[in-house]
Amino acid sequence: MDDLEYAEATISLAREQGFAQRLAAAQILAGWAHVVRGRRDELETIRRGLDDFKATGAGDDIPYWLALLAETELALGEHEAASRDLDEAPSHTSRRTACAYGNRKFAAWRARRGWPGSMPREPPCRGGREGTARPRRVS
Numbered sequence: 001m002d003d004l005e006y007a008e009a010t011i012s013l014a015r016e017q018g019f020a021q022r023l024a025a026a027q028i029l030a031g032w033a034h035v036v037r038g039r040r041d042e043l044e045t046i047r048r049g050l051d052d053f054k055a056t057g058a059g060d061d062i063p064y065w066l067a068l069l070a071e072t073e074l075a076l077g078e079h080e081a082a083s084r085d086l087d088e089a090p091s092h093t094s095r096r097t098a099c100a101y102g103n104r105k106f107a108a109w110r111a112r113r114g115w116p117g118s119m120p121r122e123p124p125c126r127g128g129r130e131g132t133a134r135p136r137r138v139s
Contacts, residue, residue, distance in 0.1 A: 004033035024053035028065055035072050046072060062092040 001009070007030035014023035031045030050065050066089040070082040 002033075004030060004037070007033055021053065021056040021058050024049050024056060025061070025065075027052065028068065032068060032072055035076070040076055043072060043076065043078075059092050063089040066092070 007026050010026035011023060011030060014020075014026055027049030028046050031042045031047075031049055034042035034045065046069050050062075050069060053065060054062060066085045070085040073079075073082040073085065
């Protein structure tokens with residue numbers, strides 16, 4: 001099985017079982033697999049899948065899906081859309097995750113690829129440095 005076949009099988013199973021988050025993720029991957037095969041029109045499938053994924057309320061994978069969408073947009077020459085999607089990615093990371101992995105690393109990764117856009121604001125990490133975030137107790 002290739003990527004597209006796996007994505008389509010996952011779509012079928014997720015629909016059958018009512019797994020909205022997995023369905024949305026599989027739609028994103030199916031759209032990507034189609035675009036890689038030259039079907040430029042499937043870029044909208046990725047965008048719809050991402051919207052569906054956001055609608056589930058699950059946020060932990062959104063930066064990954066945005067990066068996949070942006071990479072696909074770049075390959076198709078849609079530089080402004082890619083930059084917009086990458087600018088959105090840090091807003092979907094929790095403060096703890098952003099501190100642990102560092103928005104600066106994200107900005108450096110982006111800069112190495114020559115992608116335009118503003119550098120994400122550094123999150124207020126407890127401990128004063130990136131990578132030192134500790135969960136706070138909720139009273």
